[in-house]
Amino acid sequence: MERSATSDMASEKSNPSHSTGAVQMRIKNANSHHDRLSQSKSMILSENVKVLEPVVEKEGYLLKAKIADGGKKLRKNWSTSWIVLTSRKMEFYKESKQPALANLKPGYKPECVDLCGAHIEWTPEKSSRKNVFQITTVSGNEFLLQSDIDFLILDWFHAIKNAIDRLPKERSCTSRNLEFKLRRSSSTELLNSLDTESKESKPEHRKSLIFRLNYSASDSNDRNRVKSRLKKFISRRPSLKTLQEKGLIKDQIFGSHLHLVCEHENSTVPQFVRQCIKAVEKRGLEVDGIYRVSGNLATIQKLRFVVNQEEKLNLDDSQWEDIHVVTGALKMFFRELPEPLFPYCFFEQFVEAIKIQDNATRIKAVKTLVKKLPRPNYDTMEVLFEHLKKIAAKESVNLMSTQSLGIVFGPTLLRPEKETGNMAVHMLYQNQIVELMLSEYSKIFGSEED
Numbered sequence: 001m002e003r004s005a006t007s008d009m010a011s012e013k014s015n016p017s018h019s020t021g022a023v024q025m026r027i028k029n030a031n032s033h034h035d036r037l038s039q040s041k042s043m044i045l046s047e048n049v050k051v052l053e054p055v056v057e058k059e060g061y062l063l064k065a066k067i068a069d070g071g072k073k074l075r076k077n078w079s080t081s082w083i084v085l086t087s088r089k090m091e092f093y094k095e096s097k098q099p100a101l102a103n104l105k106p107g108y109k110p111e112c113v114d115l116c117g118a119h120i121e122w123t124p125e126k127s128s129r130k131n132v133f134q135i136t137t138v139s140g141n142e143f144l145l146q147s148d149i150d151f152l153i154l155d156w157f158h159a160i161k162n163a164i165d166r167l168p169k170e171r172s173c174t175s176r177n178l179e180f181k182l183r184r185s186s187s188t189e190l191l192n193s194l195d196t197e198s199k200e201s202k203p204e205h206r207k208s209l210i211f212r213l214n215y216s217a218s219d220s221n222d223r224n225r226v227k228s229r230l231k232k233f234i235s236r237r238p239s240l241k242t243l244q245e246k247g248l249i250k251d252q253i254f255g256s257h258l259h260l261v262c263e264h265e266n267s268t269v270p271q272f273v274r275q276c277i278k279a280v281e282k283r284g285l286e287v288d289g290i291y292r293v294s295g296n297l298a299t300i301q302k303l304r305f306v307v308n309q310e311e312k313l314n315l316d317d318s319q320w321e322d323i324h325v326v327t328g329a330l331k332m333f334f335r336e337l338p339e340p341l342f343p344y345c346f347f348e349q350f351v352e353a354i355k356i357q358d359n360a361t362r363i364k365a366v367k368t369l370v371k372k373l374p375r376p377n378y379d380t381m382e383v384l385f386e387h388l389k390k391i392a393a394k395e396s397v398n399l400m401s402t403q404s405l406g407i408v409f410g411p412t413l414l415r416p417e418k419e420t421g422n423m424a425v426h427m428l429y430q431n432q433i434v435e436l437m438l439s440e441y442s443k444i445f446g447s448e449e450d
Contacts, residue, residue: 058085058159063146064092066111067126071140075298076127078146083156087163089114090135113137115164120157133157252308255336259376268379272307276330277387279315284323285390286397291331291408295324303329334412341381342414342433346373350414351429354436366436367444381413382445389441406435 064081067074082093092111117138126132131153132146147153253261253272261270284290303325306313315326334341342350346369353365370378388409392402410430419426437444 056084056086057163058156059083060152060156062153062156063129065127065144065146066141067134067144068136068140068142076144078129078144083145084110085156085159085163088116088167090160113141113143114139115160116167118164120161120164122157135160253310254304254308254333255338257338258341258380259374262376268376269383270333270380272313272333273330273380273383275313275315276326276333277383279320279326280323280330281387281390284327285394287323288398290323290391290398290400291327292400292404293324295322295326295328297328299325300328300332304332331408331412334409340412340414341377341384343373343377344417347414347416350433351426354429354432362436363440363443366433366440370437370444385437385441385445389438392438402435402438403431405438406431406433410434 060083061080062083063078064083065076065078067076082095084091084093090113092113113135114137115135119136121134123132123134123144124130126134126144127146129146129148131148131150132144133153135143135145145153145156147156253270258270262268265271280290299319299322303320307329314320320326349369350366353362353369356362356365370381373381388405391398391400392405395401410433411427413434414430416426
């Protein structure tokens with residue numbers, strides 16, 4: 001071996017034009033059972049050894065929005081990014097990569113998306129913008145990418161899809177995907193997923209599953225035993241009702257049926273509704289556009305969380321000083337009722353009543369229907385409309401007429417269980433019903449007979 005290397009080096013010196021050429025070296029591995037075989041390797045000798053970077057397949061500017069991080073939903077926020085696509089990953093830069101690299105601060109790392117096991121699809125429903133597609137990674141990150149230029153976004157979609165399709169279905173991808181499923185799935189979904197995995201997945205994927213659960217995957221018996229243990233664990237998990245009875249999970253205010261909220265509070269009008277109305281009447285009757293102007297959604301969600309956790313609520317606290325947050329939360333409460341304040345079974349009857357031409361007959365028909373409502377619905381409706389009547393009385397200051405309030409609250413308080421026919425016509429009737437009940441509040445909710 002030494003003679004061969006010396007000879008080659010002598011040849012190298014005698015030919016200056018090959019000073020950076022390849023040196024043929026015969027390498028023998030004495031520790032291997034293949035010690036009788038030798039290999040020839042070409043080694044490049046250079047003063048500066050450079051690490052090869054992944055080949056860039058495509059790069060350019062697109063609009064990007066990250067909408068989920070590890071499965072946790074994020075607020076959609078569009079921004080322009082310089083995107084670099086390689087065979088395995090995507091990187092997001094604020095500026096074009098080359099100029100940016102020259103001026104990057106030490107330790108800067110671009111946002112990186114591993115395409116191994118990722119999923120790509122067109123998602124026009126996720127944004128009002130056109131040409132939007134979504135990339136979902138096995139770790140639960142979700143990105144929206146968009147461009148108004150049709151051929152450009154189409155080219156990007158196919159380039160990324162091709163990169164994903166070329167990647168092998170590696171164990172690491174499968175393991176991360178399973179780990180994410182275990183973290184996010186419900187019991188039923190997980191059991192179904194396990195059955196599907198055991199029937200359809202390849203052996204190496206099932207081994208990855210067992211490995212993730214810290215069990216041996218040496219044979220099929222071990223795999224079946226692990227699956228059986230996991231099923232037993234899930235089947236023994238306490239039910240939602242049991243957890244609620246033990247007080248570990250509390251009943252929610254938002255998203256619960258009106259009668260359940262009232263039963264829980266031993267009342268006929270939810271306490272949260274009364275608190276919101278009191279706060280608005282205290283400092284919002286004369287606010288321009290009250291109930292029409294939207295409050296900060298993040299703060300409204302924070303208020304929603306406080307109410308659902310049954311924390312002591314003080315709407316006079318400085319964090320709720322924006323009255324539009326209070327009105328936004330009140331509208332959200334009614335909007336999230338599983339069945340609206342006007343029950344589904346009454347929708348068509350109210351629509352037929354509002355169609356009556358004679359005003360006196362129309363008012364009488366609406367009053368008759370209101371009297372038939374369940375007690376929590378009637379009492380809550382009476383309190384709410386009495387409050388909205390006070391809002392309309394300040395129309396000269398807050399610019400909220402009965403018609404404006406009808407437009408705001410119509411679709412929120414009553415809607416059909418299944419949308420059929422013309423939605424625009426339904427919306428018109430919804431608005432008119434609320435408007436009539438405000439204009440004729442004393443006749444509809446009063447005790448006098450017409």
